[in-house]
Amino acid sequence: MHIYVKVLKGNEIEVAVSPSHTIEDVKGILEMQFCMPAAQQKLVYKGKTLIDGKRLSDYHISDGDKLFLFQKKGDMSGASTPITPGQVVSPLNVTGSTTVLWDKLYTFLQRHFTKIDAQKVLEEFQKDFYAQLKCLSLDDIERLAANKLRVNANGNLNGHEQMT
Template structure:
């Protein structure tokens, strides 16, 4: 191992893991170039993910605080389509998901409270009850509205490859009560 070089590991979601030996000051584009030579996936079809964030080509490994032994995830973007697990590009295409609508209704406090019209799991109702135990009703409504707004914003920013990556991770761990596939 050369001085100033470090090893980072890149997990290809529908494949194996490969090792890249690179300078700590290298750019994400430099990593993609090395990956292109190792796994034969063109740079423009690659998207690297670290700690849940898509990495920009022009930024350095140091910018993202990626150190020796770090693990990146490689996503693939097929030409003309959205990102799919295996590798991908720096501009994720995604279909936004919609969460249940909030419908305002009046309450005693002269402040409007809202309820979810479709809440099959009862999550929003349980959160509302919890918040009312710790805040005044008026403040609980404000906190719930802000939480819901942030929730919707986060959901809208998920891409299909993000969802598939999360699902694959949970299924591999045996999460959600699903047995591991053999």
């Protein structure tokens, strides 16, 4: 069955679900769609807040029904924590390249800001960076890879895009 989920002052999406799906399952699907951690989500149906452990069928939600999605106020359980220069945090950081990036960015920021302000700017930049990274879908990653790794007919990477 298909239900609709509407975000306040936002868009509405259609979601394929089963009556046996739990509210937690639906929140997991919505986490991927809206890049909002499930812990921050509040789903409402006919004015009633839905409880995680219950099933859609428990609320008599059927094909074509509409749920409303709200973000819980003050719940930042999914927020990332600030990273200091040189700190290894990312599972992508296999070679240490993100550490080098953060160190170089911090050095650059120190030319334009005090050390304290440079640290604050870096922390905000890192929060935004990792929040955006979490929101990437597999399609986004595939498009990014295809754009950055243009392969010619011989199977070699083109010109200046070669990886070192």
